[in-house]
Amino acid sequence: xxxxxxxxxxxxxxxxxxxxxxxxxxxxxxxxxxxxxxxxxxxxxxxxxxxxxxxxxxxxxxxxxxxxxxxxxxxxxxxxxxxxxxxxxxxxxxxxxxxxxxxxxxxxxxxxxxxxxxxxxxxxxxxxxxxxxxxxxxxxxxxxxxxxxxxxxxxxxxxxxxxxxxxxxxxxxxxxxxxxxxxxxxxxxxxxxxxxxxxxxxxxxxxxxxxxxxxxxxxxxxxxxxxxxxxxxxxxxxxxxxxxxxxxxxxxxxxxxxxxxxxxxxxxxxxxxxxxxxxxxxxxxxxxxxxxxxxxxxxxxxxxxxxxxxxxxxxxxxxxxxxxxxxxxxxxxxxxxxxxxxxxxxxxxxxxxxxxxxxxxxxxxxxxxxxxxxxxxxxxxxxxxxxxxxxxxxxxxxxx
Amino acid sequence: xxxxxxxxxxxxxxxxxxxxxxxxxxxxxxxxxxxxxxxxxxxxxxxxxxxxxxxxxxxxxxxxxxxxxxxxxxxxxxxxxxxxxxxxxxxxxxxxxxxxxxxxxxxxxxxxxxxxxxxxxxxxxxxxxxxxxxxxxxxxxxxxxxxxxxxxxxxxxxxxxxxxxxxxxxxxxxxxxxxxxxxxxxxxxxxxxxxxxxxxxxxxxxxxxxxxxxxxxxxxxxxxxxxxxxxxxxxxxxxxxxxxxxxxxxxxxxxxxxxxxxxxxxxxxxxxxxxxxxxxxxxxxxxxxxxxxxxxxxxxxxxxxxxxxxxxxxxxxxxxxxxxxxxxxxxxxxxxxxxxxxxxxxxxxxxxxxxxxxx
Numbered sequence: 001x002x003x004x005x006x007x008x009x010x011x012x013x014x015x016x017x018x019x020x021x022x023x024x025x026x027x028x029x030x031x032x033x034x035x036x037x038x039x040x041x042x043x044x045x046x047x048x049x050x051x052x053x054x055x056x057x058x059x060x061x062x063x064x065x066x067x068x069x070x071x072x073x074x075x076x077x078x079x080x081x082x083x084x085x086x087x088x089x090x091x092x093x094x095x096x097x098x099x100x101x102x103x104x105x106x107x108x109x110x111x112x113x114x115x116x117x118x119x120x121x122x123x124x125x126x127x128x129x130x131x132x133x134x135x136x137x138x139x140x141x142x143x144x145x146x147x148x149x150x151x152x153x154x155x156x157x158x159x160x161x162x163x164x165x166x167x168x169x170x171x172x173x174x175x176x177x178x179x180x181x182x183x184x185x186x187x188x189x190x191x192x193x194x195x196x197x198x199x200x201x202x203x204x205x206x207x208x209x210x211x212x213x214x215x216x217x218x219x220x221x222x223x224x225x226x227x228x229x230x231x232x233x234x235x236x237x238x239x240x241x242x243x244x245x246x247x248x249x250x251x252x253x254x255x256x257x258x259x260x261x262x263x264x265x266x267x268x269x270x271x272x273x274x275x276x277x278x279x280x281x282x283x284x285x286x287x288x289x290x291x292x293x294x295x296x297x298x299x300x301x302x303x304x305x306x307x308x309x310x311x312x313x314x315x316x317x318x319x320x321x322x323x324x325x326x327x328x329x330x331x332x333x334x335x336x337x338x339x340x341x342x343x344x345x346x347x348x349x350x351x352x353x354x355x356x357x358x359x360x361x362x363x364x365x366x367x368x369x370x371x372x373x374x375x376x377x378x379x380x381x382x383x384x385x386x387x388x389x390x391x392x393x394x395x396x397x398x399x400x
Numbered sequence: 401x402x403x404x405x406x407x408x409x410x411x412x413x414x415x416x417x418x419x420x421x422x423x424x425x426x427x428x429x430x431x432x433x434x435x436x437x438x439x440x441x442x443x444x445x446x447x448x449x450x451x452x453x454x455x456x457x458x459x460x461x462x463x464x465x466x467x468x469x470x471x472x473x474x475x476x477x478x479x480x481x482x483x484x485x486x487x488x489x490x491x492x493x494x495x496x497x498x499x500x501x502x503x504x505x506x507x508x509x510x511x512x513x514x515x516x517x518x519x520x521x522x523x524x525x526x527x528x529x530x531x532x533x534x535x536x537x538x539x540x541x542x543x544x545x546x547x548x549x550x551x552x553x554x555x556x557x558x559x560x561x562x563x564x565x566x567x568x569x570x571x572x573x574x575x576x577x578x579x580x581x582x583x584x585x586x587x588x589x590x591x592x593x594x595x596x597x598x599x600x601x602x603x604x605x606x607x608x609x610x611x612x613x614x615x616x617x618x619x620x621x622x623x624x625x626x627x628x629x630x631x632x633x634x635x636x637x638x639x640x641x642x643x644x645x646x647x648x649x650x651x652x653x654x655x656x657x658x659x660x661x662x663x664x665x666x667x668x669x670x671x672x673x674x675x676x677x678x679x680x681x682x683x684x685x686x687x688x689x690x691x692x693x694x695x696x697x698x699x700x701x702x703x704x705x706x707x708x709x710x711x712x713x714x715x716x717x718x719x720x721x722x723x724x725x726x727x728x729x730x731x732x733x734x735x736x737x738x739x740x741x742x743x744x745x746x747x748x749x750x751x752x753x754x755x756x757x758x759x
Contacts, residue, residue, distance in 0.1 A: 055549040167737040176670040177729040184726035351548035356541025
């Protein structure tokens with residue numbers, strides 16, 4: 001999708017107008033499609049909430065007021081100082097892991113292993129905090145813990161990449177299997193080596209006691225603004241990944257391998273090495289997501305510690321069309337939904353799992369290009385030519 | 401006669417191996433029964449995968465179909481029991497009317513979810529892996545949402561299907577009795593799985609439907625030129641295969657247990673896909689691979705229920721319990737990586753088919 005084509009300047013005014021229209025559409029399309037999908041999904045979600053309202057204690061069947069109350073509570077949950085802080089808390093891992101999954105998409109790799117990589121990254125950061133954090137100050141412990149999270153996450157991503165490169169085992173199956181393996185590794189680590197020696201129940205140390213706290217409190221009392229400073233890392237990662245993808249040789253090779261692996265191989269690129277590298281990088285980002293969440297939000301782990309970030313990151317990457325800037329915004333959006341869903345559950349009684357269901361509905365509308373189909377049908381009814389030219393249609397297609 | 405085994409067991413290092421063999425032999429009956437049972441949902445997921453991929457559609461939404469079906473079977477069973485009463489169990493398999501209604505609902509819903517996948521993959525020509533992932537995310541979300549809503553009302557259960565009791569005369573047969581006992585001591589879904597495996601194997605390679613399915617998966621354009629409606633065939637296969645995955649889901653909530661848990665499918669849909677690949681896209685092969693993956697669970701349950709004694713027991717005590725729980729997944733990865741080069745997917749697997757325009 002070319003934005004400003006230089007040759008449009010010399011063309012007659014009518015064509016130039018059309019070209020400008022095309023340019024506007026090329027910018028607007030990537031935004032309009034997800035927004036349309038989200039609005040449609042919210043509508044479908046409202047119908048779903050209404051249909052099931054009878055199951056909620058104190059509500060009659062088909063209570064139309066319930067979705068209104070639920071969405072209002074969702075918004076209220078976001079639009080407050082604590083809501084913004086909690087949005088940042090939820091968004092940090094989503095942006096980081098979303099960048100990791102998006103990187104995989106660009107290379108034609110489908111990383112569903114975010115859950116395992118996140119958890120293993122958490123274990124790495126916790127291991128540093130429990131050992132190094134006892135004797136060293138924050139300047140040493142925090143970078144080391146983040147590094148360990150990144151390294152553990154990268155190693156968890158390396159395994160499926162290595163298996164795919166050497167044996168061809170599909171990363172979708174291996175990453176899912178590894179998710180379960182890392183869930184058990186994490187259980188074992190929490191109840192074994194990372195457990196506090198004198199605790200009654202297995203529980204890890206608190207990172208605030210181990211000089212590895214990333215949580216920032218601005219102000220005091222009820223007006224205090226509490227947030228995870230890991231968001232700064234996520235914000236910094238967006239331009240870094242963008243630069244890596246669009247301004248480096250490695251990024252070019254990653255995008256080539258994703259667009260056409262055979263052509264990339266014939267062009268002399270070492271595609272197997274690229275697979276291993278990209279999967280490791282994707283794991284690294286997910287590991288960082290785990291480390292920042294541990295250090296900036298949860299602080300402590302008990303057996304059963306788990307995450308939905310791995311799958312949410314897929315939604316984030318798809319919504320952001322694997323573009324780092326798009327991922328930033330979709331990560332913030334989904335983070336806001338996650339943050340608001342807690343208030344929704346408390347105030348309106350509607351389970352927070354609604355967000356998971358909404359994600360799937362958003363994605364369905366997104367991947368079937370609902371907006372384009374709707375515009376085309378409207379245009380067809382008016383008897384004019386389809387509203388979307390081939391260029392924009394191509395832009396809307398192929399998320400990966 | 402006990403002198404020799406004892407001497408073998410006492411050997412350093414190698415003795416542990418003999419002790420392990422001895423333990424396996426002693427617990428073989430129990431382990432085999434568990435293995436066959438655990439293999440049932442994996443096999444059904446793999447058969448779903450075989451039917452889809454042989455016709456050219458990649459379906460990684462099997463996990464989601466299983467989860468939705470497990471939830472539906474359970475909740476419809478509970479609702480039916482609430483309206484009709486538990487009913488008198490029939491003399492075989494503890495079948496009651498609510499259970500049957502739940503099972504039928506599970507299968508129908510499974511087919512509906514598969515239809516969604518078929519629509520996304522075949523008609524909308526969405527990337528099939530993304531389509532499957534959407535189904536998995538949606539299944540987790542919707543079942544989680546409804547389960548949280550319903551759990552607050554403390555629902556009871558409609559019970560579960562009972563195991564077939566192999567007659568003692570057969571179970572006591574020398575040499576083969578224990579094996580027959582292990583294989584046949586299953587519930588109705590488990591037993592029908594064995595029948596379905598054989599039926600599908602024959603159908604896929606000996607029937608007109610099978611030939612057409614394989615043609616659509618290998619070379620859809622060629623299939624279309626000889627008059628096969630590839631799109632319709634793919635739709636039919638994906639929707640029918642949804643019933644198989646749904647049966648696997650129903651096994652979880654109506655045969656293995658009598659209730660539902662969030663995420664109770666626990667990756668079995670994906671292990672099924674691995675079994676399909678290892679079994680080279682054939683029903684019998686997939687069943688064999690599923691048995692192999694399930695044997696890890698069989699071994700680990702046996703080790704927890706009756707831990708071995710002696711040196712072996714001391715050694716095993718040092719292995720964390722989480723290792724045994726992770727073992728089925730590790731074995732799946734190792735076997736998958738080991739055989740993959742020799743297992744070739746249908747040529748048109750995962751490629752959307754677009755009919756040439758008639759102009």
